[in-house]
Amino acid sequence: MRTALTELLGVEHPLVGFNRSPAVVAAVTNAGGYGVLAASMYTPAELDAQLHWIEEQVQGRPYGVDLLVPEKFAVGDPDQLVASLRAQIPDEHRAFVDALLEEYGVPADAHDPREDTSDEIxxxxxxxxxxxxxxxxxSHRISMVANALGPPPADLVERAHAAGIVVASLVGARKHAERQLAAGVDVLVAQGTEAGGHTGTVATTVLTPEVVEIADGRPVLAAGGIATGDQMAAALALGAAGVWCGSVWLGSHEDITPLPVKEKFLAAGSSDTLRSRTITGKPARQLRSAWHDAWDRPDAPAPLPLPLQPMLIGRVWDRVHDAAAAGNPGAIALDTYFIGQVVGGFRELRGAGDITRDMVDGCRARLRALGELASS
Structure with a gap:
């Protein structure tokens, strides 16, 4: 399938696979799609190592990175950034999460704090x-950089274009797309509310054609609610030049999400997700768990802004994940991760390359069927 996206990126299939796991990025790329690594999950040194590894696996095939560049965020002393931000976290919030972990029987943290990079990230x-x-x-061979949570800084766009790198941006509303176009982006990702992670409130089938209408020829990718070939074909029918998929890879063997969370994904339905600020401080779709129920209680404090909320709970989530992996029932009840409404279609864990090929084959089959329908 040749589209404006495949021509722009030099890939075989109009399917972008976004994930924090380098192995997923490599598998999608090697299967003919376009893998994108969630770079904001790493420190600079960690990112350098991950990109070296990806490049060894993909052998010159194109891939990209995604960054979180928020417009609004808490600020601190640049010379003592972590300490000054942590000082802004109220004692009320610390006490709340400590009491929550005690209530659910999550063991104390035995982690060596000198090895912790969660605050830095x-x-x-x-x-x-x-x-x-x-x-x-x-400094690596990326061919696209995507940004989320606001228009890219002007120097990002200028720097990328000077290096021949495509700039993509995720948008959740037509007005957001207009601002991104004014900023000079090359690709728009119309991310509907069905998507996992940070997302707005407009459905993919409504948002995609709205963005296509104003894109002025730039490729538009549909995102949110896309995990099968049929859904990919539907996105192309809406005028998209391809799809941006994130949640589907959480059902892959290569994804690094802890197994207890993946098991919860396999048992979940499409209505078992919600948009919540309790992980990052911004509305993000994730699997509902006892964690969210606790934050909905009348005595719970309001979530903090980015990056204070993730700094509050960074080590908390490490404790929950570790305890859940050890079979702790309270930790398993609390455990969650970002995922979209397509979670209801998860049946088993599969390889990311197989997922890519199955989506593309299913899309082709659906498009052929629609062509026959149109000619009948």
């Missing part, structure tokens, strides 16, 4: 932090 979710990650990314 969270504190760097800002334009300055993104620039440090870009320094690393631009």
């Amino acid at each position: 969270a504190a760097a979710i800002n334009p300055a932090g993104a620039e440090a990650l870009l320094d690393v990314a631009f």
Whole structure:
């Protein structure tokens, strides 16, 4: 299938696979799609190592990175960023999460704090932090950089274009797309509310044609609610030049999400997700768990803004994941991760390359059927 996206990126299939796991990125790319690594999940040194590994696996095939560059975020002293941000976290919030873990019987943290990078990663979710990650990314063979949570900084666009790198941006509303176009992006990702992670409130089938209408020839990718070939074909029918998929890879063997969470995915229905600020401080779709029920209680504090909320719970989630992996029932009840409404279609764990090929084959079959229908 040749579209404006495949021509722009030089790939076989108009399918972008976004994930924090380098093995997923490599598998999607090697199957003819376009893998994109969630770079904001890493420190600069970690990102450098991950990109080296990806490049060894894909052997020159194109791939990209995605960054979180929020417009609004808590600020601290640049010279003591982590300490100054942590000082803004109220004692009320610390007490709440401590009591919650005690209530659910999650063991105390035995982790060596000298090995912890969660605060550093969270504190760097800002334009300055993104620039440090870009320094690393631009030293590698990436061909696209995508950004979310707001228009890309002007220097990001200029720097990428000077290096011949495509700039993509995720949008959740027509007005967001207009601002991204004004910023000079090359690809728009119309992410509907069905999607996992940070998302708005407009459905993919409504949002995609709205964005296509104003894109002025730029490729538009549909995102949210796309995990099968039929859904991919539907996106192309809406005028998209391809699809951007994230949640589907959480059902892959290569994805690094802990197994207890994946088992919860396999048991979930499409109505078992919700948009919540309790992980990042911004509305993000995730699997509903006892964690969200606790934050909905009348005595619960309001979630903090980015990056304070992820700094509050960074080590908390490590404790929950570790305890859940050990079979702790309270931790399993609390455990969750970002995922979209397509979770209801998960039946078994599969290889990311197989998922890619199955989606493409299913899309072709559906398009042929529609062609026959149109000619009948």
